[in-house]
Amino acid sequence: MRSLTALVGDAASILPLASTVKASRRDTLGLGPSSLTVGSKTLAIGESTHAASFAVADYPAEVGNGWLEPLLSYPARIDVAIHVEPVPATVAADRLRKQRARLESGRRLSAERGRLDDPLTESTAADARELAYRLACGEGRLFTVGIYLTVFADGDEALAETVSAVKSMADGMLLRLVPATYRTVQGWTTTLPLGLDGLRIRRTFDTDALAACFPFTSDQLAQVADSTTPVLLGVNGTGAGLVCFDRWALDNYNSVVLARSGAGKSYLTKLDILRSLYSGVQVMVVDPEQEYVRLAEAVGGTIIELGVPGTRINPFDLPSEPSGDAVRRRALFGHTVVSVLLGSELTASERAVLDTAILAAYAQAGITDDVRTHSRAAPTLIDVANALAADGGPEAKSLAGRLAPHTTGSFAGLFNGPTSTAAEGHLVVYALKHLPEELKAIGTLLVLDAIWRQVTSPQRQRRLVVVDEAWLLMKEPAGARFLFRMGKAARKYWAALAVITQDAADLLGSELGQAVVANAAIQILLRQAPQAVESIDAAFGLSAGERAYLLAADRGCGLITIGASRAAFSAVASADEHVLATTDPAELARMDAAKNPRNPSPEDGDF
Structure with a gap:
């Protein structure tokens, strides 16, 4: 860092040599740009990238959750860094005591001189008093926070235009940006993932204000205050944040996923299952198409394949x-x-x-x-x-x-x-694909009875019951009654019902199906077929833009509704999660070929 800072003193004479040295090191290590050209307010990185760094100096008086979203989702290359440092409790209490003393003395002096009360001073004093009591009770802490950003563009003119637009947007957010004048290198390194704050332009935040700065939230979804086990759904479809939800913090825990075939509903559900298992939720799956067996095998779950010889309930x-x-x-x-x-x-x-x-x-x-x-x-x-x-x-x-x-x-x-297999474990999959058609009804009834007995057992535990291809169950009276009963009574037993179906008409076309949807606090809509979008529109009150979005959505993209809040999202998965969640026949064929190669290539020496 000292060598880079030294370049600011005499850039004209030192930079050519520094450029040569940096280029050789980059070729050796693969790190760093080929050169740096340092200006008073801008920085040229390499041959074509120009950058300008800024620090946030002034903030609005009040902010809400996800208030940084406009800055994070701005359609340009901007690196935003938030540096947080906790203030020791003794130091925080001493600072607040002195601040309250100054404010109180100012109020008394104004009263002695017969001046009118200053609303700003009164509001600040009330905030300081409330914060002091919260710190004394251990309900919050103080932090020093610095927010910095570096704007990038190809060329000086493009950089000037982008900087002007970013400043205008920041003014609309009541933020004042100050440039890192004569400290462009420090400003740039401050926004790199190094954990270094070379500018040290900070403000004091309390816990609530700092939480509102959390960059990975969706400002379109209602945030539940007592949420402790959120599940990542995907990235925001209209911004750069993440979309998370916590079914266990809502009024009821049920969810409904409606999508056409191939839209990614099973993929999304498997990600939900995996991420729910992390927090200790017991999951039971009614699997008509044998799609969850690989997932259960990978995580050590219990698989009950009805229709296979020797499997009985x-x-x-x-x-x-x-x-x-x-x-x-x-x-x-x-x-x-x-x-x-x-x-x-x-x-x-x-x-x-x-x-x-x-x-x-x-x-x-x-x-x-x-x-x-x-x-x-x-x-x-x-x-x-x-x-x-x-x-x-x-x-x-x-x-x-x-x-x-x-x-x-x-x-x-x-x-x-x-009964041949006990329905025990953190994940239980009831696979019904091998059942003959003549036994589908009774097999479904036995599975639903086994699940309901576990849900209503005196042992209190969070349970998630996943019913995939629910339209198959809705055709059977016993299955339809089960979904209705679960949708109504699951919350009493700390259980959640997740209904997934590709035939929205069958689900929405019956009173029992409508009751299941009405009792779901979380409603997820993925890509829809033109023939079904009318019923979806009528049931969920879509806008024209949302309707067009669902008709043209990519695989894994859709809308999530929680109460009156709605957000667009795109499902994301890690490489390991993708292997367990995918149902693409081509990918599965490649995986099987990689595990059991049948056609060795000439390089293998078998020809």
Whole structure:
């Protein structure tokens, strides 16, 4: 740093030699420009880049969250640096005491001389008094903050035009910019990611004012004061900030993602899952298309693939938490299971014999209303069918015969034994792709029941239930009722329902679907098809610009709505996250080829 500063003294005689030295070092190390031409207010970096540095000297009296966004998103190359240094508590208290003493003495002197109260002095004194009490209670701290920026352009004329425009924008923000006159090198290095403040033009901020300077926020989204677990959604579509949201700090935790096929809805959801897992959220996914299996394998999650031989879910399993009415509740659910299996509603007499058979199966397994017996192995559908056959009545035999395909016939694989895989872990994926169409309805019902039992368990934990391709579930009455019930009651159990669908018409075209959307505090719209944009427009009240944006949005780009706030965003992912989240068939084929090469090249020596 001292060698660069020395160039300011005699630039004409030293710069040619310095340029040669810098060029050789750059060729060796790959660091630094080829030359520096130092002026009083500008700096020429290399052969064509010109720069001018400024410090913010005056600030507005009050600012809001993301107030630096106009400066950060200005359509030119501007490097902005914020230097923050905490003030020790004892020093801060002493400074505030002296400041309050000066203000109070000024007020008393004005009163003795009969002058009118100065509104500015009164406001400053009130602010200082409030800040002093907050510091004394440990609710805030003081910091010295310096905000600097360096404007770049190709050529002196272009730099002058850009600087003029930036100053005009700063004046509109009530900021006064002072140039780094005769300290252009220090100003430039101050805005480099070196952590060095060579200008030291600073102001004192409290904690709230400093938080408002945080550059990675969206000024278009409502910020929740008690947010502690925000999730990064992406970069702001109209600025340079980041778009984050914290579902657990909102009135309810539900979300809805609507997009056409290929718009990136599953990609975005996987990023949400990964980033939610970081904060200790348990995630359960209903996966109709086998899209979340790779993600679960990578993070050590539990995968339950219904339809695969040996994978079973016993509908008569009792909850892990003991309850005196658990047996009767499971018996009632058994009525629903049998009704879905048979594809018709049961008559009153059929319900009577079925209820008797279910209770008899529990009794034969040694399970009664006594909670001490609930740890024993639960009966299965075969045990219920055997109890029906042993009843001897015509209706019982009829039911047992109609259940035969699911107990001993072609569809018995899902029911002919106890539950094979416990639905435990930080991530549980229920993959339904391998289920035959004839078992889709009952498989979905069993999965939703297992999820609901975990959500309503006495163990309090943040849980995120992801239902992908929700339009498939909306076609089934049991699935539609589940979404409706979750949307209404999930918050009571510290759970969130995330509904993702590509068929907005099916979701918005039913009363249950509209209730799910209405009970979602977070609504995300990605690229829409022209055929569906009318219903989306009617449901969400889009402006003409927002409607056009959704029709032309790139993959992963869209709108997020939280309450009355709405912002455009573009999803971003790290390289590792992208590998786990992508569903592009071409990328997946390349990944598979890289793992299992089948066509070695001639360089491999196999030809």
